[in-house]
Amino acid sequence: MSAASTTGALDPRATAPLPVARPARHPWGDTAMIVLSGLAVALIVLMVALILGNVLIFGWRTVTWEFLAAAPSHGMTAGGIFPAIFGTSALVLLMTVALIPFGVGAAVYLHEYARPDAWLTKAVRFSVNNLAGVPSIVFGLFGLGFFVQFVGRGMDRAMGLDVVWGQPALVWAALTLALLNLPVVIVTSEEALRAVPRDTREASLALGATRWQTIRNVLLPQAVPGILTGAILSVARGAGEVAPVMFTGAAYFLPYLPTYPTDQFMELGYHVFVLATQSPDVEATKPLLYGTVLVLLLLTFLLNLTAILLRARLRSRLAGRS
């Protein structure tokens, strides 16, 4: 090993650019370990390429306008995925409506009002962190136990109805997903508020605006890109989540589109699961399965890309100011 160090420059393996301080010992082991860690990176890239490539190669033929616009037919061995696209859109729309006011409100409170060392602030931050770590299947259980059985059944009993609210439905799935995504929106919105320079805030207050006037007219308009980032990220996550919605509202197959919040709905992610595991004819379903996966991936990919670009702009603005 030490002999090799004298001939290190001739060693074809030592091609990595060296820092100012030239390694004095173990150049062979050194390079080997660096190459090994580089291989770990290559492996990640390779797996991503394999998954995307596989889906693209086997899926692109299926994705046509008819596929996007038609309903499944012939026991889901033919037809399209329009109801799943519609259901997913309705789901994430309802979720966003429920989620954004609370998420942004919480972020505004945490960043503009809360004292960092107050117990309430600590409790909220602790909850946000740990809410993000609750398994999605537990959200599903919670949605069923709380929204469907407790709130839904309770509403039916209070209004003297037969089972209307007390069953899996679009609204319960959307609310379950909203809670699941609450941490995402709070964290990104807070980051957006942090990016608003202090002087803007102080200028507004010095002009005699109240705290709320400052927030509504000065801070929130500037924080919109960041808030949008959070909203888009949570929509991307919501569109692909299956475990939280499979007991709270997603349907295996529906011959109609959901029109009321109490209707069940078809969802893209759940449709992938159903096609992949419950199909009576695997080979006949395969093209549809690949097509559905491709649509779901494109959807989440485009949403994530938008969020990443928005966030990059926000961060560069933040960096330019500090």
Add this chain to the structure above:
Amino acid sequence: MSATHHGIGAAAGSADGFDRPLLDAAQRRTFRRRQRLREWVITWALRLCALTAVIGLLLIMVFVFREALPVVFDPAIRAEAGLARLFATDMWQPVGGVPKYGIAPLVVGTLKVVAVAMLFAVPIGVLAAIFTSEFSSPRFRELLKPVVEILAGIPSVVLGFFALIVMASWLQAATGSPTRLNALNAGIALALGVLPTVFSVCEDALRAVPRSFREASLALGASRWQTAWNVTLPAASAGVAAGVLLGLARSIGETMIVLMASGNAAIVSASAFDSVRTFSATIAAELAEVVFGSGHYAVLFFLGAILFVTTFAINVAAGIFVDRLRRRLAGA
């Protein structure tokens, strides 16, 4: 409100000829009081928004435990699926004349899949993080970050699909395993699911280590890898631990990947080539058909409660490590 804006201060002596305030003293007081009330209401509304996170977490706890408690307290359900019965048998046969709720195979299955997943995700994630933060150019990092974000953005149902349809066949061909869907297949797919978490947290921690640490080590004659492995990595160890723990918690709770890729047979064995059934997959597969309020229903919520407690504890531990890292680097 906006019309009264001008009146709040004294507009006396202004150019438009008014030498009298727009509002008299009493009006001004009313205005101030109303404004204070509005600010108070808004403050509380925002505080309530922040509290939804706390309330949400508490509700999850209360309602998952509430449905799980009959396993311990309800006499009728205890006879069918009491704690003693959960541990008495190693058979999980919830449907049948005499349902058997032995959770041993589920515990073994979960541990096996999680072990395989961590065996792949931790070395790959940590090594990739070391390479990215220590040995790659900023430009390379800017290229790699989106790739990892794409992986993180792939819905778990798609990873499950990939493992079920594509990877299982490759692995079977490579290993000659008798079962297509097994712990190895599910574990590798699960590793893909948690890799972004392990990688990102570790990379952030490594990058947060001050440059002076590395310079000091290199100046003392250590090689680049020696510096990375013996100086930078230990300095970031709390962050690496946090990354590994967060990945562990995610892999225990992840559902769709294992549900689709593991084969779901409740078997007690040590082999990675046997099909396995995990806690999360059991809940997902059985909850839809179960009768509300039955013993089976309570047992599934009981499994959910165990999942919740386990992941919660791991996440809290990860949070402690993150705090420790932040404090150590702030002190450095």
